[in-house]
Amino acid sequence: MVVGIIGIGLIGGSLAISLKESGLATRVIGMDASQLNLDKAVRRRLIDEDLPLEQGMDVSDVLVLATPMDAMLNLLPRLLDRIRPDQTLIDVGSTKESLLDLVKDHPRRGRFVACHPMAGTEFSGPEAAVPDLFTGKTCVIVDAQDSDPDAVDMAKRVFSSAGMTFTHLDRCAHDLHCAYVSHISHIASFALALTVLEKEKDEQRIFELASSGFGSTVRLAKSSADMWVPIFRQNRDHVLDVLDEHIEQLARFRTQLIKRDYDGFYERIQRANQIEKILK
Amino acid sequence: MVVGIIGIGLIGGSLAISLKESGLATRVIGMDASQLNLDKAVRRRLIDEDLPLEQGMDVSDVLVLATPMDAMLNLLPRLLDRIRPDQTLIDVGSTKESLLDLVKDHPRRGRFVACHPMAGTEFSGPEAAVPDLFTGKTCVIVDAQDSDPDAVDMAKRVFSSAGMTFTHLDRCAHDLHCAYVSHISHIASFALALTVLEKEKDEQRIFELASSGFGSTVRLAKSSADMWVPIFRQNRDHVLDVLDEHIEQLARFRTQLIKRDYDGFYERIQRANQIEKILK
Structure with missing residues (x-):
């Protein structure tokens, strides 16, 4: 399947490595506001190719939103406006209340699964991406009841294939x-x-x-x-x-x-x- | 040469490993207020044997004082009272002002070299001793001018053989x-x-x-x-x-x-x- 990663830094890049290694992703598309980051990601073979946001989105089965939190607030409603019912959108953000409040009434809210993989390092950017960043760590799935069950299943497949286990919390908790x-x-x-x-x-x-x-x-x-x-x-x-x-x-x-x-x-x-x- | 280590915990035990591995110590004597620690140190082969304080002191060429700081304040004057001119006493304590003020007028002050190897872990006791704890780290030699030059040379041989480099400071600094x-x-x-x-x-x-x-x-x-x-x-x-x-x-x-x-x-x-x- 085709995975599109929006924001190809430490987390997006490390996830790209894991998804290719596990075989879950046959193709990884990178989308990023910085062409410099995309070039680095291609050179490091984190992604198979880079595409403009809308084009990359349309060819992806799963989309992972892995930008800083402020860019997520800007991008998430736009991505949901465009998403198809056969696609799943996952974020990896560190805070959830503002993000989920923002899209709580969106007609396609169900296609979105709010996730927080509890993993990272003090470094950032595509050059910081490493294999096995997620192995053995916990992924928090937030407000799972607001996501379509098949979308939650897909999110679990993604993070399971990166070696994570799961816990559930509501956004305030x-x-x-x-x-x-x-x-x-x-x-x-x-x-x-x-x-x-x-x-x-x-x-x-x-x-x-x-x-x-x-x-x-x-x-x-x-x-x-x-x-x-x-x-x-x-x-x-x-x-x-x-x-x-x-x-x-x-x-x-x-x-x-x-x-x-x-x-x-x-x-x-x-x-x-x-x-x-x-x-x- | 025979090295006597007083306080056979993380630092004393790790130093014992390094000194035996480098060949500088042909025999390592352990002295400790806790017989339990001594037994562990013998079982882990950190020391060749344990002896009571005065006996162990008398057979050692170099003595390393590696107890907690409060025990050092108690032990240092007693050790200096008994030390011979052919012996060197080194401490590894984390503070120096009170310790050095205490012995500044001791007639055998010159046999003592105040050292602080900047190395450690969050663990303690003989079970926490590890090889290579000191490798590549800095050892601070404090108020070296108050120690006999041959004693300073001996202290440098000890910590050099554990892989350390040196810097000098006065006790206040x-x-x-x-x-x-x-x-x-x-x-x-x-x-x-x-x-x-x-x-x-x-x-x-x-x-x-x-x-x-x-x-x-x-x-x-x-x-x-x-x-x-x-x-x-x-x-x-x-x-x-x-x-x-x-x-x-x-x-x-x-x-x-x-x-x-x-x-x-x-x-x-x-x-x-x-x-x-x-x-x-």
Whole structure:
């Protein structure tokens, strides 16, 4: 079958690799606002060819919308206007409320399946696409009851063939849980990078003294502003909620240091250690 | 030569592996307050034998002090009281001011070389020891002018044979830079774990939705309270200084979200991205 990928970056490109490797896609069409990205994707053999949006859409059995979130808000209604009943449209976006509110009354809403494959790296663009990005990870299917059953089946075939398992959430719960588990770690990491860049004026020292621990904590700070600002914009309220909690947790460590309450500090580190049980 | 390791955990145990593999140590003696740790270290063949502290000290050419920081404060003066002029004592502690202030007038101060190998993982104990922990990393030698030149040479032989390169700092600069680059990432990670555990009451959701990005940012939150509380206690003022900056950076993201200043948010993410240049 022919898979059309709109936005051929880290996620779109990695999915293209998986779908070709699994044999589910016989042909992968790339569509992208940037001709530079399309050229890279062709050179890296992520896609078989690139086509203009409407042309690429018409020849695809399945369409995967994998642009940044703000472009999705713009594209999704236009794609649904044009979609045929034998086609399935899947997105891979990190927030769902605004997107799904936008198309909730669209006559062809059923052809659309809102998905969030919980996978990624701190890199972006077609050069960042890698095989096996999705293997063993979870794909969240959001508000599945609003999609046609055959469209949901198709979405599951796509992500199964990339090695994913599934969970279901409604759009509010999805955005809430993603703020808690994913979006806050990006803000924490951006803030840590800014902290160190602000305090440590001697870049050579950072280079010398940064152990792998620092590198790990700050890894997400390399993530793209083009991708993340639209996510924070669309999930603003949930992100603010969890950001308040995070600042509060840091302020408590601060108070404990000021008061020299090292027993309390010890007890809270032990509580933080419990994350290990959940993360395997 | 015989190397005695006092505190046979992640760092002491990993160093023992490297020193035996490189051939620098013909025999490794383990000393530890915990007989359980010693038994594990013998079973894992990290050490050739375990001995009581004074006995093990007397038969060692080089002694490596690798306990948590609070035990170091207790042990270092006692070890210097007993050390012979043909022996070298090295520590691997994460803070240096209190430790070095404590022994600055000791008549055998010259036999001691204060070292901080910038390497580690979130795990602890002899079971966490791994080969190649130090390879390619930096070892900071602190206040080298207060150590006998032959003792410094010996310390360099030890860490060179583990694959490390060297940099020099005085004790105040060391503690300051480590607060900036290492200690704050641990607090940030502990606080992030507590944030997520507080907000996300549904542990199964964390398990399902946590991508590798979250896992990376929160990795250090698995670190041991026994190791880290003494570090925060001894480096309290510098840690408070950088923690204030970190809370301020997060508060700025918060203000930008509240004001919907997404251009400002974008600009600050791009600034955070600059950490990439420094971290290779």
